[in-house]
Amino acid sequence: MIRTRFAPSPTGPLHVGGARTALFNFLFARRYNGKFFLRIEDTDQERSDPRFQEDILNGLTWLGLNWDGQHLQQSLQTHRHRTALERLLAEGKAFWCAHSREELAVEREAQTTRHEPPRHICNFRDGAADSAPGEGIIRFRNDATGLITFADLIRGEVSFQAELLGDFSVAKRLDAPLYNLAVVVDDAELGVSHVIRGEDHISNTPKQLLLMDALGIARPQYAHLPLILGNDRSKLSKRHGAVSVNEYRQQGYLPEALVNFMALLGWHGEGDRECYTKEELIEHFDIADVQKSGAVFDTTKLDWMNREYLKAMPEDDFTKAVIPYMKSEWQKHVQKNPSFWSAVRALILPRMSVLGEIAESANFFFEEPYYAEELLLWKEEQTPENARGHLKALQELLETQPPDKFFAEDLRARIMPYAEQQEGGRGTVLWPFRVALTGKRASPDPFDIAAVLGRTEVIARINKAISVL
């Protein structure tokens, strides 16, 4: 049975790199009807924060990456870590090291200047007289020689020289395990069959392998995912901009789009297909199809993908999703006027990448626009007098337009013949018309907008524009 896990540390909000790792673990487990677990690695008391844990859980839930059973809290497992440590100590496979951080730093620096591999071969490893149990930290006594090799599902065979690892640390105290030890013990406890994690963990793997051998734990399969990169091709981090899942959620990206996009960062299915639902991803995902090299997180493609998902969304779902991004007055207006909203939606949808843009792009449907006089003038050459004349003509045409014939096509049929005849072209009429309604350089077609706004409001806005000129 396939068993995977996502094991984030709650030292920051869920970021896209972590989310992608979680996604691949999730897909792999679901693909083979296995289990996907979530374990919070909160052994670092200093840096762990329950608020980050909250953010991680929320983010995964929002993305639809549901894990099996209750999530695990690593800090609650320390009795198991302790048992493992005591066993290693008793068998002479681990020892207490009393070196200070300063001493270790000096040693490392000297090794670097001598071009030697940085490692700590500890002189307390044989239980030197001046090292007392309980003093300093616990290290693994690394007597391994030769190559440590493991098969990576993505990269093939990966080997390390055992001697280069030195006597690495495994715990600060008996009840304060360090990462490598905790991971090994907890993965064994969960029965994890496949460790799927970021490539940045590849150099931890030989240490974990050594610990597993010492503890008599069977090795899982490994798959080290390529890293998600920033624009400068270094590991994606805060300085690259928005990296947390929550930030994307707040901007109005859809979870389906983000999942689809993240899946394509390092994975590619058959043929030219780009769009996959979560279920389709589960069906098609194969760890062997994962790319080896890092992928830049380029949000322009995410924007496109989000637009595709937005356009494909059922109307009610879209409404539900976008409402939180509107002012409360707008929300009320939408709820009271379903046909109005339906028309607005059709006009703004093709112009929208993320839900949060609604505040900017749809304001004129809900509020009277403000604009500078010059904006009403079509190109530089139109005079205010000319524009005012056209607006007055529009006003008359609209006032004589029957209120029940105020659809976009009626208005077009009524106004276009007038606009066509004008010397500077139809723009001299249509541009001031559109600006009077929207106050914007860029917007949907004025006839469509006028039909949505209704006769009274349209005439009022034209009058206002006339008074401005």
Place this chain on the structure above:
RNA sequence: GGCCCUAUCGUCUAGCUUGGUCUAGGACGCAGCCCUCUCAAGGCUGAAACACGGGUUCAAAUCCCGUUGGGGCCGCCA
């Protein structure tokens, strides 16, 4: 500095296992055209890549070696 990973358009990638069908395919973005009062959407067209050098071979993006570039890790963090 040591170790490890990696290398196809600007970006995400297909192709590499089983050399020839690759004048290297798709998507995003970009440019142009159509549509058009504007901005989108939509339609059409286009520019754009096998890091380099050696081999092996009749033939290499595909196999081998080397170089260079990029990245990661080197914690009493995870």
